[in-house]
Amino acid sequence: MLDEVKGFQVTLKRLFQPKLTQEYPEERRAMMSRFRGLPALRADPDTGEALCVACGLCARICPTSCLEMHVVPSEEGDRELGEFILKSGRCLFCGLCSQVCPVDAITMSQEYELASFDREGLVYTKTELAAFGAQGETWWDAGIGPDHQQTNAINRFDPNRHVMENLRD
Ligand code: SF4
Numbered sequence: 001m002l003d004e005v006k007g008f009q010v011t012l013k014r015l016f017q018p019k020l021t022q023e024y025p026e027e028r029r030a031m032m033s034r035f036r037g038l039p040a041l042r043a044d045p046d047t048g049e050a051l052c053v054a055c056g057l058c059a060r061i062c063p064t065s066c067l068e069m070h071v072v073p074s075e076e077g078d079r080e081l082g083e084f085i086l087k088s089g090r091c092l093f094c095g096l097c098s099q100v101c102p103v104d105a106i107t108m109s110q111e112y113e114l115a116s117f118d119r120e121g122l123v124y125t126k127t128e129l130a131a132f133g134a135q136g137e138t139w140w141d142a143g144i145g146p147d148h149q150q151t152n153a154i155n156r157f158d159p160n161r162h163v164m165e166n167l168r169d
């Protein structure tokens with residue numbers, strides 16, 4: 001019985017709170033800073049060159065094998081990235097590719113409007129992925145600092161929150 005009363009209290013509380021309706025797509029919600037959208041390639045801010053060194057680690061760790069890279073010989077006689085393909089229809093947006101990258105060349109962008117009428121529309125090339133990533137920060141660096149307290153704020157579901165609140169006071 002007590003549980004039902006408690007539940008109804010929540011309903012009553014919400015009933016009188018102001019309603020917020022956003023007219024999507026004219027209005028768009030700001031995504032959380034650590035939101036994981038389409039994987040994107042990052043570039044050096046000084047030279048504009050892609051940071052990717054074509055090591056292939058991201059493709060190896062990807063659980064759905066949706067990353068492909070084509071390596072070509074470089075002018076210096078070494079190897080460099082020729083093309084980088086993401087088949088987004090298979091992507092889980094898990095972020096493993098960006099976590100494993102040794103040079104932070106791939107990150108998760110905030111792009112989420114990815115619907116397409118054909119399969120070709122789900123395939124992204126190096127140039128397209130760079131347009132999303134470019135000079136963006138890595139997604140796990142976002143959300144740190146006083147302006148982004150959502151990552152370490154006291155959570156109302158945290159069983160220790162009362163202890164933490166007392167420590168804070
Ligand atoms: S986010 Fe996950 S599924 Fe998507 S490309 Fe990266 S590793 Fe693969």
Ligand code: SF4
Nearest residue numbers: 052053055056058101
């Ligand atoms: S994005 Fe990173 S992990 Fe993937 S091939 Fe390039 S350098 Fe290697």
